[in-house]
Amino acid sequence: xxxxIILAAHFPGVNNTTVWSDPASGSxxxxxxxxxxxxxxxxxxxxxxxxAEGLRLREQRGRIHDLDVVGRPDTLTVLAALAAVTTHLxxxxxxxxxxxEPYELARQLASLDHLSGGRAAWNVVTTSDAFTGENFRRGxxxxxxxxxxxxxxxxxxxxxxxxxxxxxAVVGDRDGGRYVDEADPGVFAHRGDQFDIAGHxxxxxxxxxxxxxxxxxxxxxxxxxxxxxxxxxxxxxxTLADGQEFxxxxxxxxxxxxxxPDDLKIIPGVTFVLGDTDAEAQERAxxxxxxxxxxxxxxxxxxxxxxxxxxGYDPDGPLPAEDPDVSADAISRGRAGMYPDPVGTARQWRxxxxxxxxxxxxxxxxxxxxxxxVGTPQRVAERMNHFVQSDAADGFILVPHLTPGGLDEFVxxxxxxxxxxxxxxxxxxxxxxxxxxxxxxxxxxxxVGAA
Amino acid sequence: MPDPxxxxxxxxxxxxxxxxxxxxxxxxxxAPLFPRWWASLVGQAxxxxxDLVTIExxxxxxxxxxxxxDGRVDQVRGRLDALLVAARIAPLTRHIGLIPTTSVxxxxxxxxxxxxxxxxxxxxxxxxxxxxVSARRSEAGHxxxxxxxxxxxTRLAEPQHARLVGDLFAEAADAVEVVRRLWDSWQDDAExxxxxxxxxxxxxxxxxxxFTGRWFSVRGPSIVPRPPQGQPVVAALAHSxxxxxxxxxxxxxxxxTPTDAGHAEAxxxxxxAVEETVGxxxxxxxxLADLEVLIDDTxxxxxxxxxxxxxxxxxxxxxxAAAFTGSPGQLADLLAEWRRAGADGFRLRPAVLPDDxxxxxxxxxxxxxxxxxxxxxxxxGTLRDLLGLPRPDNRYAVAGTD
Ligand SMILES: Cc1cc2nc3c(=O)[nH]c(=O)nc-3n(C[C@H](O)[C@H](O)[C@H](O)COP(=O)(O)O)c2cc1C
Numbered sequence: 001x002x003x004x005i006i007l008a009a010h011f012p013g014v015n016n017t018t019v020w021s022d023p024a025s026g027s028x029x030x031x032x033x034x035x036x037x038x039x040x041x042x043x044x045x046x047x048x049x050x051x052a053e054g055l056r057l058r059e060q061r062g063r064i065h066d067l068d069v070v071g072r073p074d075t076l077t078v079l080a081a082l083a084a085v086t087t088h089l090x091x092x093x094x095x096x097x098x099x100x101e102p103y104e105l106a107r108q109l110a111s112l113d114h115l116s117g118g119r120a121a122w123n124v125v126t127t128s129d130a131f132t133g134e135n136f137r138r139g140x141x142x143x144x145x146x147x148x149x150x151x152x153x154x155x156x157x158x159x160x161x162x163x164x165x166x167x168x169a170v171v172g173d174r175d176g177g178r179y180v181d182e183a184d185p186g187v188f189a190h191r192g193d194q195f196d197i198a199g200h201x202x203x204x205x206x207x208x209x210x211x212x213x214x215x216x217x218x219x220x221x222x223x224x225x226x227x228x229x230x231x232x233x234x235x236x237x238x239t240l241a242d243g244q245e246f247x248x249x250x251x252x253x254x255x256x257x258x259x260x261p262d263d264l265k266i267i268p269g270v271t272f273v274l275g276d277t278d279a280e281a282q283e284r285a286x287x288x289x290x291x292x293x294x295x296x297x298x299x300x301x302x303x304x305x306x307x308x309x310x311x312g313y314d315p316d317g318p319l320p321a322e323d324p325d326v327s328a329d330a331i332s333r334g335r336a337g338m339y340p341d342p343v344g345t346a347r348q349w350r351x352x353x354x355x356x357x358x359x360x361x362x363x364x365x366x367x368x369x370x371x372x373x374v375g376t377p378q379r380v381a382e383r384m385n386h387f388v389q390s391d392a393a394d395g396f397i398l399v400p401h402l403t404p405g406g407l408d409e410f411v412x413x414x415x416x417x418x419x420x421x422x423x424x425x426x427x428x429x430x431x432x433x434x435x436x437x438x439x440x441x442x443x444x445x446x447x448v449g450a451a
Numbered sequence: 452m453p454d455p456x457x458x459x460x461x462x463x464x465x466x467x468x469x470x471x472x473x474x475x476x477x478x479x480x481x482a483p484l485f486p487r488w489w490a491s492l493v494g495q496a497x498x499x500x501x502d503l504v505t506i507e508x509x510x511x512x513x514x515x516x517x518x519x520x521d522g523r524v525d526q527v528r529g530r531l532d533a534l535l536v537a538a539r540i541a542p543l544t545r546h547i548g549l550i551p552t553t554s555v556x557x558x559x560x561x562x563x564x565x566x567x568x569x570x571x572x573x574x575x576x577x578x579x580x581x582x583x584v585s586a587r588r589s590e591a592g593h594x595x596x597x598x599x600x601x602x603x604x605t606r607l608a609e610p611q612h613a614r615l616v617g618d619l620f621a622e623a624a625d626a627v628e629v630v631r632r633l634w635d636s637w638q639d640d641a642e643x644x645x646x647x648x649x650x651x652x653x654x655x656x657x658x659x660x661x662f663t664g665r666w667f668s669v670r671g672p673s674i675v676p677r678p679p680q681g682q683p684v685v686a687a688l689a690h691s692x693x694x695x696x697x698x699x700x701x702x703x704x705x706x707x708t709p710t711d712a713g714h715a716e717a718x719x720x721x722x723x724a725v726e727e728t729v730g731x732x733x734x735x736x737x738x739l740a741d742l743e744v745l746i747d748d749t750x751x752x753x754x755x756x757x758x759x760x761x762x763x764x765x766x767x768x769x770x771x772a773a774a775f776t777g778s779p780g781q782l783a784d785l786l787a788e789w790r791r792a793g794a795d796g797f798r799l800r801p802a803v804l805p806d807d808x809x810x811x812x813x814x815x816x817x818x819x820x821x822x823x824x825x826x827x828x829x830x831x832g833t834l835r836d837l838l839g840l841p842r843p844d845n846r847y848a849v850a851g852t853d
Pocket of ligand 1: 052216218220235
């Protein structure tokens with residue numbers, strides 16, 4: 001039997017993939033938009049619905065970034081509400097470990113798992129960003145090197161809390177007068193470098209025991225953290241060769257933690273554009289790219305590499321002759337640094353612009369594109385399946401460019417083709433997200449009360 | 452003439468407010484872990500046209516002791532996060548207000564603010580919030596960031612206890628202040644989607660909250676656009692002067708706990724006086740009196756059920772609020788009397804769920820209507836509309852026009 005494809009739906013939001021200027025673009029806040037996308041994903045028998053997170057409005061040149069979608073509702077609240085209007089779809093929220101505490105977040109996730117009948121997932125992200133820290137009690141002091149330490153200990157602690165109630169501890173024996181079967185349900189004690197906490201967890205064991213853990217982060221530390229602790233990785237490795245290399249690297253790390261390759265699913269975030277012919281799809285893709293990169297956005301994206309105020313540049317004119325400023329603080333705050341070698345990258349861009357005769361905007365469109373799957377439904381289904389069968393991924397998190405209708409066409413036209421090929425389910429066979437993902441049921445890792 | 456009709460809320464917790472409720476309830480004892488339970492309770496309350504439900508919560512295991520778990524196995528233990536329960540039932544309801552409880556002592560005001568704002572977006576303006584102080588050392592131990600000294604609720608007059616209570620409420624006040632500023636940090640019309648200039652928002656209509664206090668600072672703005680009500684309804688439970696002052700400064704609704712009609716009058720007078728003292732601006736607090744209720748067809752049946760519950764509990768049960776035992780007509784008369792004493796309405800705490808809630812909606816509500824004390828059906832609109840609270844102007848927008 002061929003490998004089965006995992007499919008998830010990313011709600012379009014705060015990023016410059018999302019096209020808000022299109023007349024078909026709706027609200028990113030109204031709950032109706034979330035319902036539409038989630039129900040479409042469920043109609044398509046998707047594994048899960050996915051929300052990203054940002055805890056501070058991004059800034060550039062010291063001012064709030066106003067060109068992309070700005071603002072989003074609270075992740076956990078939206079997911080709990082979506083549990084009411086869906087029945088099988090997994091509900092995955094990105095939740096940062098730096099600005100939360102394990103007791104509180106473990107409690108919320110276990111509650112979500114109960115309230116959704118076992119469909120909760122947590123995409124664990126880390127940031128040391130002092131800029132974001134300005135919104136929190138913790139402030140910004142967590143050193144970069146400690147982020148994954150805190151994240152790993154956070155997840156271990158959360159697991160300990162989830163396991164603190166024995167299965168079926170609520171016995172409800174009316175005649176005998178015993179509501180719970182032991183005097184100290186939920187008792188725990190954890191002592192570590194990041195957390196020293198003890199007491200009683202309030203949430204009885206949830207349907208999945210451990211909500212599904214996703215990880216997004218690409219450094220060696222990030223990959224090790226995923227190999228040791230996650231059920232799935234949300235990656236950016238959306239091309240075939242790059243995906244295969246990442247896949248090999250990460251799956252090889254699992255053995256070190258006593259885990260099997262199947263215990264960790266690799267699910268890159270990808271975009272798609274469909275058309276009746278490949279040429280039409282290419283044309284649509286081009287149109288979408290121009291919407292994603294307005295003249296103003298082009299300058300802003302250029303500034304993020306050059307790390308200089310380039311507001312005086314003509315979006316259709318040539319690239320700056322001077323090199324990026326690597327000595328100054330980042331011009332853009334609230335988004336992960338994307339360019340490890342700014343000067344080298346700038347030189348490449350200049351060379352490319354020269355060679356192809358591109359102005360700033362067209363160059364940006366060329367170098368920042370991530371349109372992974374463009375073509376007819378047949379071509380897209382074929383390519384996606386090829387990626388999965390040749391171990392570049394276990395599935396995909398689809399990032400549509402339109403809210404909330406951006407997934408409709410995919411579900412109507414591509415999903416049936418994947419189903420015909422026997423690589424995607426036609427009905428849900430299980431009830432929990434772990435079932436959908438083909439993960440084994442979670443087993444307790446810690447003993448109750450063990451530190 | 453003042454409106455004679457009263458506001459009616461129910462407080463939901465576990466299988467009812469009597470500690471032995473689960474022994475008599477016909478519901479599955481584990482029902483509070485399932486969304487179906489909450490959907491059916493809130494649906495019931497909505498069909499009764501009640502103004503709102505509150506959902507209890509705490510960051511500690513339920514306990515009969517003031518400062519930590521009691522090791523008892525004969526009472527309901529374990530619960531879900533109240534805000535997420537409210538969100539889970541939000542799409543299943545259309546009119547009723549949803550007010551979850553959230554601890555503010557150990558949580559992040561920024562997260563609370565975005566969560567309640569989102570609940571308001573999801574419900575189309577029916578969200579509220581009941582901030583709660585966590586005084587227990589056991590709760591502090593779940594976060595490990597600070598040690599709280601022991602608090603003996605019987606010795607609040609002593610200076611070190613008074614100081615601790617004062618600090619906890621001062622921190623809660625900071626939390627509510629920040630949450631409210633964050634709700635205002637987006638002007639209503641901040642999203643402009645101006646294609647010619649490529650701007651999605653007008654950043655001049657977004658505002659830094661820039662709050663700095665003793666316990667935390669929050670820069671802002673929120674990540675969530677201003678909620679439909681502008682400011683979701685903030686409620687507070689208060690038994691004495693310090694929390695009255697907290698409510699008068701920071702809340703829209705206060706739940707108080709008088710023992711009888713005379714006491715209700717005194718409590719209302721004290722709350723009104725405190726409103727003066729703290730210089731409250733805006734509409735006066737909506738004062739809702741809390742009452743635990745056990746209602747049956749006849750007074751004798753109700754008494755028998757109360758006795759049975761107390762027997763199962765092993766003692767006569769006394770809570771922080773008065774307990775009513777009797778028939779629907781008797782309860783309606785009592786509410787009418789307390790209404791005359793100045794209460795704007797009531798938050799009833801059903802002794803046993805779903806039984807006493809069903810009786811509230813099927814018998815008490817009609818009895819109140821017969822007396823001209825309760826409206827028929829939901830008039831529509833937001834929770835603020837229901838409570839007669841105007842939608843507040845945005846503080847930053849107002850400041851900007853000076
Ligand atoms: C595909 C992907 C998606 C991410 N999504 C988020 C997000 O929604 N919110 C967030 O705060 N960080 C997000 N991150 C950032 C990571 O959590 C992490 O902080 C960042 O990648 C730096 O870690 P690294 O050095 O291991 O890559 C994402 C990262 C990746 C690779």
